[in-house]
Each structure stands twice: as structure tokens, then as C-alpha cells.
Amino acid sequence: xxxxxCIITYPDQFISNIGEFEINFGEAIEEITGTGKLKVTRENxxxxxxxxxxxxxxxxENAICSxxxxxxDEKVNLTPVKSRFKSQAxxxxxxxxx
Amino acid sequence: MKKITLILISxxxxxxVNAQDIKTGEGESSIVLPTANIGIDVKxxxxxxxxxxxxxxxxxxxxxxxxxxxxxxxxEGITTVFSGSKINPSSSLSINLGYSFSNSDKISxxxxxxxxxxxxxxxxxxxxxxxxxEVRKLxxxxxxxxxxxxxxxxxxxxxxxxxxxxxxxxCALLDEVNNNKDSVIGNEAKILHLFVKxxxxxxxxxxxxxxxxxxxxxxxxxxxxxxxxKSKGSESYWKLTIYSHFGLESQKFNIFKGWDPxxxxxxxxxxxxxxxxxxxxxxxxxxxxxILGFKYTYQETNNLSTLSSTDYxxxxxxxxGSSTGSTQISKTAYPNEYKRAYLNRLDFDFLKFFSLGESSxxxxxxxxxxxxxxxxxxxxxxKTLGIxxxxxxEKGKFIGGLYLELPDIEQRAEKRKPVAxxxxxxxxxxxxxxxxxxxxxxxxxxxxx
Numbered sequence: 411x412x413x414x415x416c417i418i419t420y421p422d423q424f425i426s427n428i429g430e431f432e433i434n435f436g437e438a439i440e441e442i443t444g445t446g447k448l449k450v451t452r453e454n455x456x457x458x459x460x461x462x463x464x465x466x467x468x469x470x471e472n473a474i475c476s477x478x479x480x481x482x483d484e485k486v487n488l489t490p491v492k493s494r495f496k497s498q499a500x501x502x503x504x505x506x507x508x
Numbered sequence: 509m510k511k512i513t514l515i516l517i518s519x520x521x522x523x524x525v526n527a528q529d530i531k532t533g534e535g536e537s538s539i540v541l542p543t544a545n546i547g548i549d550v551k552x553x554x555x556x557x558x559x560x561x562x563x564x565x566x567x568x569x570x571x572x573x574x575x576x577x578x579x580x581x582x583x584e585g586i587t588t589v590f591s592g593s594k595i596n597p598s599s600s601l602s603i604n605l606g607y608s609f610s611n612s613d614k615i616s617x618x619x620x621x622x623x624x625x626x627x628x629x630x631x632x633x634x635x636x637x638x639x640x641x642e643v644r645k646l647x648x649x650x651x652x653x654x655x656x657x658x659x660x661x662x663x664x665x666x667x668x669x670x671x672x673x674x675x676x677x678x679c680a681l682l683d684e685v686n687n688n689k690d691s692v693i694g695n696e697a698k699i700l701h702l703f704v705k706x707x708x709x710x711x712x713x714x715x716x717x718x719x720x721x722x723x724x725x726x727x728x729x730x731x732x733x734x735x736x737x738k739s740k741g742s743e744s745y746w747k748l749t750i751y752s753h754f755g756l757e758s759q760k761f762n763i764f765k766g767w768d769p770x771x772x773x774x775x776x777x778x779x780x781x782x783x784x785x786x787x788x789x790x791x792x793x794x795x796x797x798x799i800l801g802f803k804y805t806y807q808e809t810n811n812l813s814t815l816s817s818t819d820y821x822x823x824x825x826x827x828x829g830s831s832t833g834s835t836q837i838s839k840t841a842y843p844n845e846y847k848r849a850y851l852n853r854l855d856f857d858f859l860k861f862f863s864l865g866e867s868s869x870x871x872x873x874x875x876x877x878x879x880x881x882x883x884x885x886x887x888x889x890x891k892t893l894g895i896x897x898x899x900x901x902e903k904g905k906f907i908g909g910l911y912l913e914l915p916d917i918e919q920r921a922e923k924r925k926p927v928a929x930x931x932x933x934x935x936x937x938x939x940x941x942x943x944x945x946x947x948x949x950x951x952x953x954x955x956x957x
Contacts, residue, residue, distance in 0.1 A: 412670065412671065419903075420904075421900070421903050421904025422563055422904055423541060423900065423904045423906075424861065424869065424900075424904060425566065426566065426610075426747050426793055426796070427566050427569060427610050427612040427745075427747060428566045428567045428612075429612050429613075429615065429616040430613070430616035430617075430619070432619065434625070434628065435624045435625040435628055435720065436625050440567050441567070442563060442564055442566065442567060445563055446903075446904060456629065456632045456633075456636075457670075457671040457672060458632060458635065458636055458671070458672070458673050458674060459628075459631075459632045459635055459672065459674050459675070459710065459713045460628075460672060460675070460713060460714075460717050461671060461672060462717055462720065462721070464619050464720075464724050465619075466612070466615065466616055466619065468610075468612055468615075468745050468747075468796055469796050470796045470797050470861035470863070470869065471797075471861070471863045472863040472864075472866065472867070472868065472869050473861075473869065473904070474903070481670065481671050482670065484670075486671065496728035496729070498728060498729065498744065499615060499728045499743070499744055499745055499795075500744050500745040500794070500795035500796030500797060501615065501728060501745060501796065503724070503725075503728065505619075505721060505724045505725060507717060507721060508671070508672055
């Protein structure tokens with residue numbers, strides 16, 4: 411069992427709401443730690459088989475948000491995970507798996 | 509006497525923490541946005557402090573909002589400070605209280621999948637208990653001892669990983685197959701790889717993961733069948749903010765009454781103005797691209813902004829014997845036409861986010877300001893129309909902006925003058941535009957609020 415932590419940076423001016431995040435299909439805890447900094451965590455996650463992170467930020471196109479993922483404080487993504495804009499809903503989506 | 513004029517580069521030097529002010533010409537926007545900054549405006553000779561909780565309130569779909577704004581300035585601008593005249597201070601305080609509603613939770617629910625968690629947890633547990641046992645049992649059946657030992661070591665190495673170890677096992681066995689094609693070891697590795705790959709709980713977990721990934725991707729494509737079927741979250745984002753605002757204003761200045769022949773220094777009156785204002789505002793953001801803003805303010809103010817101040821100097825010579833001494837007093841004063849006034853202010857904004865290339869965003873604001881005076885003899889009613897564009901890079905750093913404005917659309921101020929003094933001009937001759945820039949020194953203040 412591991413603690414999963416995601417550190418997300420976003421342009422505070424353009425992101426008007428933080429949506430819900432899920433880690434391995436379970437609800438995660440979102441916490442704003444500074445201007446344009448979001449920490450998403452979930453404890454006791456079984457990552458033997460998979461790691462899947464999804465979540466939303468509400469902001470316009472080009473307001474690029476990026477995410478780093480840590481398993482027990484060890485960074486597991488090689489490059490920053492970028493959000494993708496879903497124009498019809500007006501959201502920035504993270505949908506990433508290891 | 510305005511023509512199309514380049515006003516000047518309004519050097520607004522800001523010490524800021526990701527300052528978030530969209531400047532709409534010389535006016536005040538009705539749209540409230542996240543902010544936390546200390547600002548020094550060189551042009552206005554003002555110091556301001558702004559803070560609100562908008563950044564923190566974003567984690568909830570519906571939340572209480574507050575904001576505080578304080579500003580102090582010298583009425584005569586920075587130049588009078590350098591000329592040695594007395595500083596004419598003014599200050600203002602205001603607070604915002606509001607509440608915002610949005611459908612962000614509803615849209616988020618579209619990706620909610622907690623019902624799958626139980627199934628995945630069950631499968632993962634089953635996998636943890638059995639897959640390693642089964643694959644090792646299969647490897648032990650290999651007759652060649654060196655191959656058996658080699659493949660067992662690959663299994664051990666892959667499974668000692670802290671995360672996604674079964675995927676690593678599958679990949680390690682596949683690598684072994686690819687590196688040893690048409691050999692005994694390759695064939696044995698292939699058997700183990702296929703066993704792991706097709707192990708039922710592992711296969712199911714992979715399928716759940718694939719399905720969930722696709723479902724989330726498709727949830728925001730409204731033309732997609734999956735999205736059409738589950739219409740719950742398939743909608744555009746909106747956010748409504750309603751707020752009230754209250755403020756106090758204070759100004760100290762001199763009024764020139766006319767030269768007093770008995771004592772020249774008595775020609776001036778010290779005046780103190782205290783005013784208040786209050787009202788409400790509404791912001792409606794939709795599809796993360798558009799914001800409509802409206803603000804109503806009832807304001808107790810004065811006509812000082814329409815009066816021109818003058819610098820006066822009073823010199824006194826003292827003669828004692830063959831020596832002469834002189835003293836000089838400087839005063840900045842307004843003409844004796846100062847009046848208190850009451851305004852009904854209506855501010856309208858229509859803001860849109862534009863993408864500029866791949867790395868920039870423009871916030872364009874079409875604004876309309878109505879200042880309706882209750883007594884036009886004291887302060888003339890005005891209407892102002894303008895458009896501004898603020899440039900930001902993708903990480904939210906403000907680069908600069910420009911605005912185009914038509915002040916006093918109906919030229920009411922001119923029309924109230926005597927006919928001989930009037931200078932009415934066509935609208936295009938009265939258009940003005942300005943450029944504004946901002947500099948951030950975010951390291952001066954911590955970024956957590």
C-alpha cells in the first residue's frame with residue numbers, strides 16, 4: 411500500500427474552479443498549497459497492478475496545467491503530465507495512467 | 509480638445525504576487541478575480557493593497573467569497589511631491605462579500621467511478637495472493653535448470669518493484685521472448701508471458717483501466733455516443749458569483765477662496781471630504797471562455813476630479829538693517845467650486861478569453877460605464893465605452909495590455925458649458941487609447957495565502 415501524491419501547477423488567474431480528482435478509482439483529497447499550486451493525495455492505495463489518475467480544472471484553452479506524480483515521495487512520471495482542454499465542456503482534463 | 513492620442517505608457521509598477529488586475533482603461537472592472545497584491549502606481553502616486561480568498565475558494569463548487577482593498581494616494585500625483593508642494597492625501601477602503609455557485613461538481617461526477625473501486629480492489633487482492641504463486645509454479649516445471657533459474661530471477665526482479673509490478677513482470681517476460689526468439693529460453697518465456705498476460709484478474713484489471721480511460725476521454729466529447737447516453741455531466745461549465753461591496757473614501761485638500769488682503773495665508777481653506785459607497789455585483793462565467801459582469805454602486809463623492817489645481821506661492825520679505833530675509837510658502841489648492849455629489853454608477857463588462865498561438869492568452873474586455881449624477885450642477889453624468897486587451901502567457905504571467913476608450917459619449921460636460929466655451933467634437937476625434945504594463949517581484953512576498 412502506498413501514498414500517492416500529485417503536485418499540480420496551474421495559472422491561478424484562469425482556473426476558476428478545481429474539480430474532483432480520483433486516484434485508482436477512489437476519491438482523492440485536493441488542497442491548495444499556494445498560488446497556482448494544488449496538492450492531490452490519497453493514502454493506502456494498492457499500486458501493484460495499476461495507477462490511474464483523473465481530475466478536472468475549470469479553465470480556458472491554453473491555460474496549461476501540469477502534474478507530477480509521486481508514489482511514497484518517489485516521482486514516477488518522466489516528464490510533466492499536461493492537461494488537455496475539452497472545449498465543449500470548458501474544462502482542463504487530467505487522465506493519466508502508469 | 510482630444511484627438512486620437514497616445515496617452516502614454518502608463519508605467520504601473522506593481523510589487524505583486526501573481527497580480528490579477530485587468531485594467532479597463534481608466535475605469536474599474538465589475539469582474540472580480542483572484543488577487544493578492546501590493547501595488548505602487550507611479551502615474552497616480554498611489555499605494556494599494558488588495559487581497560481576496562478567490563484562490564482558496566476554488567476547491568468548492570459553491571463557496572463564500574471575501575475581498576479587501578485599501579488604497580492611499582497623493583491627489584496631485586508624484587510630480588507635486590518633487591516640486592515641494594504639500595501632499596494632498598486621499599485614501600479608500602473597500603470590502604467585498606459574496607457567494608459563488610457553479611456546476612463544477614456535477615461535471616466532475618462524470619468522471620467519478622467509485623463503484624469500480626470495489627471490483628478493482630477485489631481483483632488486485634486476488635492477483636496479489638495468486639499470480640506470483642501460479643507463475644512460479646509454472647516456471648518450476650521447466651526441465652532445464654539454468655533456464656528455470658534465469659526465468660525465476662526475472663520474476664523475482666520484476667515483482668520486487670514497489671508499483672505496478674505485474675505490468676513490469678509482463679514486460680520483462682515479453683522482453684525475454686523478443687531477445688531470445690527461436691530458442692528454448694524464448695519459448696519457455698513465451699509460455700510464462702502468455703500465462704501472466706491472460707491471467708483472468710490481471711486481464712480484467714487491464715480492461716477496467718482501458719475502459720475507464722476511454723470513458724473519461726469520451727465524457728467531454730458531446731458528439732460521442734457514450735457522452736450522449738450519460739448526459740449527467742455532459743454539459744458546459746458555468747459559475748455565477750454574486751457579491752456586495754462597501755467602501756469608505758477620505759480626501760484632504762486646500763480650497764483657494766481668493767486672496768485675503770489682511771493675511772495672504774488665510775486665502776486657503778483646508779477641506780476634508782469623507783464619502784462612502786456601496787452596492788452589488790454579478791459575474792457570470794460560462795464555458796471557461798466568457799464572463800459577463802455587472803456592478804451597481806451608489807457613491808457619495810465630489811467634483812474634485814473635474815477641477816484643476818493650482819500651485820500658489822506666498823513670499824514674505826523681512827528687512828532688518830542692511831539684511832533681507834525671505835520665506836516662501838507653497839500651497840496646492842483647488843478653485844472655490846468644490847461640491848459634494850452623489851452618483852448612481854452602473855458598470856458593465858463582457859470579457860472573453862482568446863488563445864493567441866500556443867502559449868498566450870488574451871483577456872478582452874468590452875466595457876460600458878454609466879455615472880449618473882443626482883445633481884448635474886455638482887457633477888455631470890457621464891457614459892464611457894471602451895475595449896481592453898490584457899496579454900498573459902500560459903502560466904498566467906501578465907505581460908501587458910492596451911485599451912481603446914470613448915469617454916463621455918454624449919459630451920455632457922461640454923454641453924453644460926456656455927456656448928462660447930463649448931468644444932464639441934465627433935466621436936472619432938475623442939477616442940483615446942493607452943498601453944499598460946506590469947512588473948512582478950513575486951519573490952518579495954510569500955505565495956501562500
